[in-house]
Amino acid sequence: MRIIKVDAIESTNTFLRNLYREERLDMPVCISAKEQTYGRGQMGTTWISEGGKNLTFSVFMPINGLALADQFQISMTVATALIRGLQFLQIPRLAIKWPNDILSDKYKICGILIENIVKNGSLEGVVIGIGLNVNQLNFEGLEQASSLKKLTGVHYDLDEILGILLQKIEEYFCQLATRSYPTLKKEYESYLFRKNKPSTFKNIEGDSFVGIIDSVTPEGKLRVLLEDEVFKDFDLKEIKLLY
Numbered sequence: 001m002r003i004i005k006v007d008a009i010e011s012t013n014t015f016l017r018n019l020y021r022e023e024r025l026d027m028p029v030c031i032s033a034k035e036q037t038y039g040r041g042q043m044g045t046t047w048i049s050e051g052g053k054n055l056t057f058s059v060f061m062p063i064n065g066l067a068l069a070d071q072f073q074i075s076m077t078v079a080t081a082l083i084r085g086l087q088f089l090q091i092p093r094l095a096i097k098w099p100n101d102i103l104s105d106k107y108k109i110c111g112i113l114i115e116n117i118v119k120n121g122s123l124e125g126v127v128i129g130i131g132l133n134v135n136q137l138n139f140e141g142l143e144q145a146s147s148l149k150k151l152t153g154v155h156y157d158l159d160e161i162l163g164i165l166l167q168k169i170e171e172y173f174c175q176l177a178t179r180s181y182p183t184l185k186k187e188y189e190s191y192l193f194r195k196n197k198p199s200t201f202k203n204i205e206g207d208s209f210v211g212i213i214d215s216v217t218p219e220g221k222l223r224v225l226l227e228d229e230v231f232k233d234f235d236l237k238e239i240k241l242l243y
């Protein structure tokens with residue numbers, strides 16, 4: 001994979017989207033930045049990361065023959081690949097908080113922002129942005145955040161971790177065409193945070209309710225068993241898992 005390393009950039013995701021527009025990429029490309037001046041998170045949020053201490057990188061992956069309707073498979077692929085890479089580093093108690101936050105216990109250590117590149121209604125590629133907290137120790141005001149070093153006490157080499165994660169991502173993407181959807185879903189769901197446990201959620205109106213996470217649907221919705229024994233599928237904007 002072509003790897004570009006820079007000291008500072010606005011956002012590695014934005015960089016790759018622009019590069020695709022200019023060069024029509026057809027091979028995987030990664031850009032990793034020591035610092036982002038405008039790192040972007042899910043749903044229009046900002047991704048804040050202490051410069052030089054963490055990994056902030058994006059990978060462009062060409063996509064062949066995956067329908068837009070099946071795009072959640074990409075999310076599942078990336079999240080499970082990262083879990084596998086972090087397991088290799090012996091990071092404890094890993095879980096995926098739907099749809100694709102990576103946690104250790106209840107602490108978020110990694111965020112993923114996947115952006116589709118669509119042309120004439122078909123998916124040509126994806127830009128996968130990954131922010132992994134590695135050696136940062138102070139997360140003032142972010143009680144739910146942690147880092148690898150905070151969890152294990154080990155100081156990590158950022159390049160080494162990047163290499164391990166890129167290898168896993170490539171491996172899992174190679175399998176995307178050959179692995180069956182049920183196998184991928186089974187692996188993803190095996191890491192799902194609070195699966196089969198009664199949990200508290202907040203709905204779009206701000207009201208709390210209790211439910212049990214059952215599974216994910218092919219469109220990437222979260223299927224929750226509600227108190228009246230009825231299953232309901234929620235999308236990201238409709239629900240927030242509190243605990």
Ligand code: BTN
Nearest residue numbers: 011039040041042111112129131
């Ligand atoms: C989230 O909100 O959890 C997703 C965060 C994704 C952050 C990464 S850092 C590298 C890449 N570039 C960006 O601007 N965002 C992603």
